[in-house]
Amino acid sequence: MTTHPNCARLLGLVLALGMPMAWGQVSSNQSLSGKYFFRHVMLTTDSSGNLTDSRSASGTITFNGNGGFTFTAQQIVGTNAAAPLTGNNGSYTVKAGGFVTLTNPQKSGVLVNARLGPQGLIGASTESGTTLYDLLLAIPAPTQTMSAGSLTGTYYVSTLEFPNASLGLARDSFFPMGANGSGSFGSPSVTGDAINLNSTTTSQNVSGVTYAVMGDGSGTVTFPNADVTSAIVAGAKSIYVSQDGSYFIGGSMANGSHGFIVGVKANPTGATNGSWSGRFWGAGLQFSNGRLTAYTGSVNATGQGSAIWYRRIRQPEGNLDFTPLHPYNLNADGSGTALSDEIAVAAKGAPFVGSGAAAGNSANYEIYFGIQMPPQSGTGVFLNPQGIFNAASFAPAGNPVSPGEFVTIYGSGFATQSAAAKLPFPSTLAGVQVLVNTQPAPLYRVDATLNRIDMIVPYEVTGSTATFVIVGSNGTKSNSVDVPLTNTAPGIFSINSNGIGPGAVLHGDFSVVSTTSPAHPGEEVQVFLTGLGAVTPAVKDGMPAPTSAPLAVTNGPVGAYVGGAAAAVVFQGLAPGFAGLYQVNVQIPGNVELPTNSDAVPLAIQTGTAFSDLVDIAVAP
Numbered sequence: 001m002t003t004h005p006n007c008a009r010l011l012g013l014v015l016a017l018g019m020p021m022a023w024g025q026v027s028s029n030q031s032l033s034g035k036y037f038f039r040h041v042m043l044t045t046d047s048s049g050n051l052t053d054s055r056s057a058s059g060t061i062t063f064n065g066n067g068g069f070t071f072t073a074q075q076i077v078g079t080n081a082a083a084p085l086t087g088n089n090g091s092y093t094v095k096a097g098g099f100v101t102l103t104n105p106q107k108s109g110v111l112v113n114a115r116l117g118p119q120g121l122i123g124a125s126t127e128s129g130t131t132l133y134d135l136l137l138a139i140p141a142p143t144q145t146m147s148a149g150s151l152t153g154t155y156y157v158s159t160l161e162f163p164n165a166s167l168g169l170a171r172d173s174f175f176p177m178g179a180n181g182s183g184s185f186g187s188p189s190v191t192g193d194a195i196n197l198n199s200t201t202t203s204q205n206v207s208g209v210t211y212a213v214m215g216d217g218s219g220t221v222t223f224p225n226a227d228v229t230s231a232i233v234a235g236a237k238s239i240y241v242s243q244d245g246s247y248f249i250g251g252s253m254a255n256g257s258h259g260f261i262v263g264v265k266a267n268p269t270g271a272t273n274g275s276w277s278g279r280f281w282g283a284g285l286q287f288s289n290g291r292l293t294a295y296t297g298s299v300n301a302t303g304q305g306s307a308i309w310y311r312r313i314r315q316p317e318g319n320l321d322f323t324p325l326h327p328y329n330l331n332a333d334g335s336g337t338a339l340s341d342e343i344a345v346a347a348k349g350a351p352f353v354g355s356g357a358a359a360g361n362s363a364n365y366e367i368y369f370g371i372q373m374p375p376q377s378g379t380g381v382f383l384n385p386q387g388i389f390n391a392a393s394f395a396p397a398g399n400p401v402s403p404g405e406f407v408t409i410y411g412s413g414f415a416t417q418s419a420a421a422k423l424p425f426p427s428t429l430a431g432v433q434v435l436v437n438t439q440p441a442p443l444y445r446v447d448a449t450l451n452r453i454d455m456i457v458p459y460e461v462t463g464s465t466a467t468f469v470i471v472g473s474n475g476t477k478s479n480s481v482d483v484p485l486t487n488t489a490p491g492i493f494s495i496n497s498n499g500i501g502p503g504a505v506l507h508g509d510f511s512v513v514s515t516t517s518p519a520h521p522g523e524e525v526q527v528f529l530t531g532l533g534a535v536t537p538a539v540k541d542g543m544p545a546p547t548s549a550p551l552a553v554t555n556g557p558v559g560a561y562v563g564g565a566a567a568a569v570v571f572q573g574l575a576p577g578f579a580g581l582y583q584v585n586v587q588i589p590g591n592v593e594l595p596t597n598s599d600a601v602p603l604a605i606q607t608g609t610a611f612s613d614l615v616d617i618a619v620a621p
Helices: 003-015
Strands: 035-047 049-063 068-077 089-095 100-104 109-118 119-126 130-142 154-159 170-181 190-193 202-204 210-215 218-223 235-241 247-253 260-266 275-290 291-302 306-315 318-330 336-338 341-345 354-357 364-372 381-388 406-412 432-436 441-449 452-455 465-471 481-485 524-530 558-560 565-574 582-587 598-605 609-619
Touching: 003 035, 035 119, 035 247, 049 247, 049 582, 109 130, 109 275, 109 291, 109 364, 119 275, 119 364, 119 432, 130 247, 130 260, 130 275, 154 341, 170 354, 170 364, 190 381, 210 336, 235 260, 260 318, 260 354, 260 364, 275 306, 275 354, 318 341, 354 406, 381 465, 381 481, 406 465, 524 598, 558 582
Parallel strands: 318 609
Antiparallel strands: 035 049, 035 130, 049 068, 068 089, 089 100, 100 109, 109 119, 119 130, 154 170, 154 260, 170 190, 190 202, 210 218, 218 235, 235 247, 247 260, 275 291, 275 364, 291 306, 306 318, 318 336, 336 341, 341 354, 354 364, 381 406, 406 452, 432 465, 441 452, 465 481, 524 582, 558 565, 558 598, 565 582, 598 609
8 A cells, every 4th residue: 555745744734733721620539528419310221121120319429528428318219119228328539630430329339430520420330331321410519598599590401201110101301491489480381202102292381380499409390290101291300409500400209200300591691602612521311212321421512513522331232432523503592402402501601401302203312411521730740631632533531542542632841842753753752751551652742832742652551541641851740640541442633633524534646535626436535543453463652554565454343434324444554654643445335415505424433342423524426
């Protein structure tokens, strides 16, 4: 296989821009202390997807700031009535950046993969290794006296419920309702879907919805409908209200009730797409096409109508690292759509709530809740715990890295000068080193102005975690940051150098694929990416890949999709003559469908454990 100077120019182009960060203190166990209200729903299935166990709990968790917690809760098991939940203690660990693991309050021996932010603690037991699907939502308990007056104005409400402990009665909703500050939510039109109502979007007028808020922030919302099988939302829901009254979480405590209700206050000042901007944590629970899934992840909302969603998903087949692009459009009150989901973003950009309830027929029943990432900072040589990115996709914090992957990291104080290296890449550049699990990493560039380092994860790094440490130009070591490590973590480079938009793709003559020079069905194009893992024959760290046979081919399978259609992969391996840059030659499928208003379609890459769908490719007949 031949290479071409355009490949080198392409690499320089796609690594040209920075992604500067802003941060405050580094998260630790001390960051999580005091009383929280929580709702936890846990559903377990057999290998055929049949529900074998359902448990829901609501109550309070008190964190001691030193890795331990106690809780007081009521629990519903199966179709039974609520009863006190016993064994009320556990442990937790908060790592730098806001990454949390804590013991599952309803399942011993299982850890919740959680995230901490100013608005709460959210997560799912994604690493349980079983067909267990759950969602934990917890918010800080108010420290000032609350009342019915704490809820005023319009709230967008999302529900996901499995009444009578039945997947066959799954239902979700998304609708606004107005609190008058004295106990009435008026008579909202509840819009949602239910499996037993033909999975067709239905609007039901509900008269006389009331609420109560106690002094500690706990309370109830009551929908007068009594029949949980015919109503989209029915009965009383226990809720917990945030100190500022801008959001609440909860769920029904009636016999056999399993699910959530989440409300987010509408924006009163005129929202735009720019109102949702920044980095957030997100977690959700989904029942779609007969399959339960649960996930913990992160979101980079661009403020320009697109959000990069990274999700660590627990699904029946095992875990999947899923990174799609969610185009979104917000109305003036902060409600809107993200892909086919309904979404509402609070007035200050956080928290946000999403729902699978959508117009028309829907087989997707889902709820997700998002909170801001906690700001991070440090002195001296500092590595930002939320600042380690796939250099191609810039998927937000929590996205794993893989051996051989090009990675971009941010921090401060690590260099006094900038430098760029030529092949083979050295392990010291501008006086700086980066150690990954104590292995020196090949360095491509050190940018002292942007406080950025572009580097490659050494192939020798093994295990489930990669620990990054910067050794500054003065010999001082930075704080250490742990990042999940996996075999593959693909990301396609983009022409815009931000991970989205037109992908870094070349025609067979090495010219760039673009709207003025689109690809055509049947044509073979070259896609440039990183994160495809180990190759054969092996290539030493920082050394260029072979330019003649045998070429360095990836050890694991790689799939490609153009406009949603499966595309034949002709070659998958390191780009000849480069380090850390992978190349996948893809044949544009003949059945690709072009949208009527664009000549660009999504371009996605899939490996055995990951799926990335962030860039597009121009295609014409």
